[in-house]
Amino acid sequence: MHLNSLRIRIIFKRFSRTFSLQIRKWGGLGCFLFSACLYGQKALEGSPETELLDSVYLQSPILRDFSVGQGVQSLPDVLTMTSRPSLGSLLNYTTPIYFKENGLGMVSSPSFRGTTASQTAVLWNGIPINSSFNGQLDFNTINAGSYTAIQVRPGGGSLLYGSSAIGGTVHLENHLEFKKKFDHELYLSHGSYHTWENTYRLAVANKKWSFSGALFQNSSANDYTFHKREGKNTNGAYKNYGLDLALGYRINSKNRLYGYAQLYNGDRHFPIFYNSETPTKYRDFNVRTLLEWKAKWKRFQPTLKLAFLNDQYRFYPNTTQKRYAFGTTHTFVGRYNLRYVLSPNLLLNTFVNHEYTQGKGSDITADRRNVTAFGVVFRHDLSSRWRYQIGLRKEATKAYGSPLLYSLGMEYKIAPFYALKLNASKNFRRPTFNDLFWINAGNKELKAEQSHQIELGNYLHYKQWKIQVTGYFNDINDMIHWVPVSGPLFKPVNEEHIQTYGVETLWGWEKSFKEDRLHWNVTYAYTISKDKRTGRQLVYVPYHKATVVARYTRKRFELSYQMVYNGRVFLQSDNDFGATLPGYGVHDMEASYQMGKHDTFRIGGKVRNLFDISYQNVERYEMPGINFSIFVNIKL
Amino acid sequence: MKVVKNLLFAAMALFTLFSCSLESSTPPPIIGGPDPVESILDRGFFVTNEGQFPNSGSVSFISNDLDVSEQKIYLNVNGSGDLGSGLQSMFFDTNGHAFIISNGGNFITAVNRSTFEHLGRAEMGLEVPRYGVVVGEKIYVTNQGDFTTPNDDYVAVLSLQDLSLEKKITVGSYVEHIFRGPNDLIYIEGTAFDQGNSIAVLDPSSNEIVETIETADALNSIALDNANIYALTAHKLQKFNLQTGALEQEIDLEDGQEARQLRYSDGNLYYTVGASVFKYNTSFADEVPSEPILSYVSGSEYGAVYGFEVHKNKIYIADAGDFTSKGFVEVFSAEGSSLGKFDVGVGPNGFYFNE
Numbered sequence A: 001m002h003l004n005s006l007r008i009r010i011i012f013k014r015f016s017r018t019f020s021l022q023i024r025k026w027g028g029l030g031c032f033l034f035s036a037c038l039y040g041q042k043a044l045e046g047s048p049e050t051e052l053l054d055s056v057y058l059q060s061p062i063l064r065d066f067s068v069g070q071g072v073q074s075l076p077d078v079l080t081m082t083s084r085p086s087l088g089s090l091l092n093y094t095t096p097i098y099f100k101e102n103g104l105g106m107v108s109s110p111s112f113r114g115t116t117a118s119q120t121a122v123l124w125n126g127i128p129i130n131s132s133f134n135g136q137l138d139f140n141t142i143n144a145g146s147y148t149a150i151q152v153r154p155g156g157g158s159l160l161y162g163s164s165a166i167g168g169t170v171h172l173e174n175h176l177e178f179k180k181k182f183d184h185e186l187y188l189s190h191g192s193y194h195t196w197e198n199t200y201r202l203a204v205a206n207k208k209w210s211f212s213g214a215l216f217q218n219s220s221a222n223d224y225t226f227h228k229r230e231g232k233n234t235n236g237a238y239k240n241y242g243l244d245l246a247l248g249y250r251i252n253s254k255n256r257l258y259g260y261a262q263l264y265n266g267d268r269h270f271p272i273f274y275n276s277e278t279p280t281k282y283r284d285f286n287v288r289t290l291l292e293w294k295a296k297w298k299r300f301q302p303t304l305k306l307a308f309l310n311d312q313y314r315f316y317p318n319t320t321q322k323r324y325a326f327g328t329t330h331t332f333v334g335r336y337n338l339r340y341v342l343s344p345n346l347l348l349n350t351f352v353n354h355e356y357t358q359g360k361g362s363d364i365t366a367d368r369r370n371v372t373a374f375g376v377v378f379r380h381d382l383s384s385r386w387r388y389q390i391g392l393r394k395e396a397t398k399a400y401g402s403p404l405l406y407s408l409g410m411e412y413k414i415a416p417f418y419a420l421k422l423n424a425s426k427n428f429r430r431p432t433f434n435d436l437f438w439i440n441a442g443n444k445e446l447k448a449e450q451s452h453q454i455e456l457g458n459y460l461h462y463k464q465w466k467i468q469v470t471g472y473f474n475d476i477n478d479m480i481h482w483v484p485v486s487g488p489l490f491k492p493v494n495e496e497h498i499q500t501y502g503v504e505t506l507w508g509w510e511k512s513f514k515e516d517r518l519h520w521n522v523t524y525a526y527t528i529s530k531d532k533r534t535g536r537q538l539v540y541v542p543y544h545k546a547t548v549v550a551r552y553t554r555k556r557f558e559l560s561y562q563m564v565y566n567g568r569v570f571l572q573s574d575n576d577f578g579a580t581l582p583g584y585g586v587h588d589m590e591a592s593y594q595m596g597k598h599d600t601f602r603i604g605g606k607v608r609n610l611f612d613i614s615y616q617n618v619e620r621y622e623m624p625g626i627n628f629s630i631f632v633n634i635k636l
Numbered sequence B: 001m002k003v004v005k006n007l008l009f010a011a012m013a014l015f016t017l018f019s020c021s022l023e024s025s026t027p028p029p030i031i032g033g034p035d036p037v038e039s040i041l042d043r044g045f046f047v048t049n050e051g052q053f054p055n056s057g058s059v060s061f062i063s064n065d066l067d068v069s070e071q072k073i074y075l076n077v078n079g080s081g082d083l084g085s086g087l088q089s090m091f092f093d094t095n096g097h098a099f100i101i102s103n104g105g106n107f108i109t110a111v112n113r114s115t116f117e118h119l120g121r122a123e124m125g126l127e128v129p130r131y132g133v134v135v136g137e138k139i140y141v142t143n144q145g146d147f148t149t150p151n152d153d154y155v156a157v158l159s160l161q162d163l164s165l166e167k168k169i170t171v172g173s174y175v176e177h178i179f180r181g182p183n184d185l186i187y188i189e190g191t192a193f194d195q196g197n198s199i200a201v202l203d204p205s206s207n208e209i210v211e212t213i214e215t216a217d218a219l220n221s222i223a224l225d226n227a228n229i230y231a232l233t234a235h236k237l238q239k240f241n242l243q244t245g246a247l248e249q250e251i252d253l254e255d256g257q258e259a260r261q262l263r264y265s266d267g268n269l270y271y272t273v274g275a276s277v278f279k280y281n282t283s284f285a286d287e288v289p290s291e292p293i294l295s296y297v298s299g300s301e302y303g304a305v306y307g308f309e310v311h312k313n314k315i316y317i318a319d320a321g322d323f324t325s326k327g328f329v330e331v332f333s334a335e336g337s338s339l340g341k342f343d344v345g346v347g348p349n350g351f352y353f354n355e
Helices: A002-015 A017-025 A048-053 A062-065 A087-094 A433-437 B002-014 B073-078
Strands: A098-101 A110-112 A119-125 A149-156 A168-173 A181-191 A197-203 A209-222 A237-252 A255-270 A280-295 A298-315 A325-343 A346-361 A367-383 A384-399 A405-415 A418-429 A449-460 A464-484 A489-512 A516-531 A544-552 A556-565 A586-594 A602-609 A617-618 A627-635 B044-050 B058-063 B087-092 B096-103 B107-114 B117-123 B128-137 B137-145 B155-157 B165-170 B178-180 B186-189 B198-205 B208-214 B221-225 B228-233 B236-241 B248-250 B258-267 B268-274 B276-281 B308-312 B313-320 B326-333 B338-346 B348-354
Touching: A048 B165, A062 A346, A087 A098, A087 A110, A087 A149, A087 A544, A087 A556, A098 A617, A197 A627, A209 A367, A209 B248, A346 A433, A367 A433, A544 B221, B044 B308, B044 B338, B058 B073, B058 B087, B058 B326, B058 B338, B073 B117, B087 B348, B096 B128, B107 B128, B107 B228, B128 B178, B155 B236, B186 B221, B198 B221, B228 B258, B258 B308, B268 B308, B326 B348
Parallel strands: A119 A168, B221 B258
Antiparallel strands: A098 A110, A149 A168, A181 A197, A181 A627, A197 A209, A209 A237, A237 A255, A255 A280, A280 A298, A298 A325, A325 A346, A346 A367, A367 A384, A384 A405, A405 A418, A418 A449, A449 A464, A464 A489, A489 A516, A516 A544, A544 A556, A556 A586, A586 A602, A602 A627, B044 B058, B044 B348, B087 B096, B096 B107, B107 B117, B128 B137, B137 B155, B155 B165, B178 B186, B186 B198, B198 B208, B221 B228, B228 B236, B236 B248, B258 B268, B268 B276, B308 B313, B313 B326, B326 B338
């Protein structure tokens, strides 16, 4: 057992440190609703009072009410996009988050505001779903079409969302309405490289019950031919399927009960560069369930969430053999949140959150941990122009050293069309199961990574224009880093110190004429992320990233365009200009036409990588050239 | 009905799964005869750089007089192509060829050792190849195979003519370095990552393991001279008779030292402890050394002396730094004074003298 893990560790050491780190890390419906609003930004929303009167939650109230000083970006329904259906693809084309994907459809890891892959937290209906093994979420294991709302909030979020919320948070929500309806939708797409992208969604509701579900299947032989050298993407096939369900029951006007479930089964072969290389593959199997009770008793609004999560992976070091490395974690989360409306302009929110995780795997000692967190956040709307919030959080756990966290936010509306937002917070990322319990290497003395950050945002909303410009500074120390200690043995230590700073800009514009509608959404991020000790930029963090989504609609015809540009990245920590990946822009186009009496059918075609650019997102992994797909979208 | 139809359609589509197929390998190439070209490459040494996975490793060249150094010589000469990931080691034949092993790519690239022109590639029968040696018309390459067990570790026997696989010899232990003895037998270090305690002796005339020499536990390196084979563990040095395989002498090293990388050169043994080099006589007559013959400053605790060789009274050290940036090579005199320092590729791990 020991030998096994030791040898694997070493061979990866021999292959390269980076890869060994990677291995260690490996660990809704009603989208109809917001196809109309391309990720609009809500500049200073209404007061909490008005929100309380709102009986339909289309957004998580916590995210909505306690983001003072920060921006929340709502993303469009992925089925209206030219992107691939994974969350990674959607965010890549619509947000400033940089994604690193080692071959199309393979592990997709984010760098949000220049941070590492495990410093972006992903919340599923408010429950964190980053892997307990490596602290990160593989964004290609989430089907973006399964949610009624996907929102991204850049900047610190540990106060409310816990570990990993350093670069930012991504929120996947299934919101249910208690309004009579029966909607279902089928989306089928087939394209180059035997690629299928299929989703079926159903939403059924009355005044008592509400159900929504999504069933999806994505698969591809993914055997595209290379530009620069002979051959094609070998051993790159992937397939995944899954189910997302949400059920709500309105007990009475004051109490509601919800249940959510998510199943995901994925199988990916990792590309090889030579036929002589040993083909490997990776399997994911995730089950997530959540029971939620929400009540509203005058000024008290308690919410209780009980979640049970099971993540499993298997890594096959040789696809021709049955042998595999595995890991599995069972996580139970109980969260009680109490919202108390002190007065129309004073809102208090407290919570207690308990998390129990047990994990085992071929590379870690079977172990468990208990973490209890307490938090309080207070929001005060001083006037229609001024508001602020202040919050504190502390965890009690024996598993690792956890700091006291705070968050301070302030907003000032300078003019009806212009607001300034300021936020400062302390955030953390806890050591993972791999860090703590890796056989012969785990370090139980580790403490959490800590981040101090501040941001200042300018939010303009004038006529058809929405512009945001945010500057931020983030100092992250005690970063966990695996270093070899003696001979072949590695050990994680709190060692690295990085600073990230930069500017994010979002620009949205839309215009409707008689029969025509035009939207534009553009993002641009300038990111510095440097190692404090050497002063050098982190590898795989581009200085520049830009995205464009444009859509033109005329009657039943729709034309859309999207683009992502990633600037040059360094491949070596010494920032050697001889070892960089050049920047590239990938452009996609889509055209569709709606048919049927009630616009039941939409058929269309997509062209991805329109200009047939040859590019690599991760060195050596060539990405596909121009490729095509056709789709049909049926709504009944 | 419409709904039912749609749902049937959906169900059919949703469960249609596709798979991809692997392409078969191209037949192994043929290597030509020697190419009598005078070249600067004949007057220097190569440094293998393992590279950053999954990227290709590279080979650097430095001239013996330390006046000339060049990076990525394979790419520079051949214009394209690469040497595979996890560039592990290199070996020569007596006919002007050099062979470069990629343990991630599972192949061996053959080049002209004077020009570095690509000649061919051995791609069959290798699974995590580590080190190789040429004896007669055959190439012997150690392969670690499945990492989880030593039972499948083997020596691949390849034809020097066309690089085709002729035989796999299961060794029965882990395998790592491989040497040709003065008696034309082949000696295989039966350990990997300090897991093992044996040296296997392979007779190339019968292609069979004829003897297994047991060493102290956690063997980490071996070295040969004309009469003996030396085995090093972190705290112990042993001497075995090459003919009989019998243990002749053993000695405990200084307390608190973790010795690694045993080398033999001109009547002396050398090993490293951290970023220091120690020297000891093959006679085992002296006290074990407590003072190094040289120490250098490494910015890296774990990349220090990632490659090490002693050749003609000079000591060659490769420092891999953080393994994600350029490493460096430093050459020292026998007295420990620095003669030159060179930037090389990522993860430099070995020296190969082209003369």
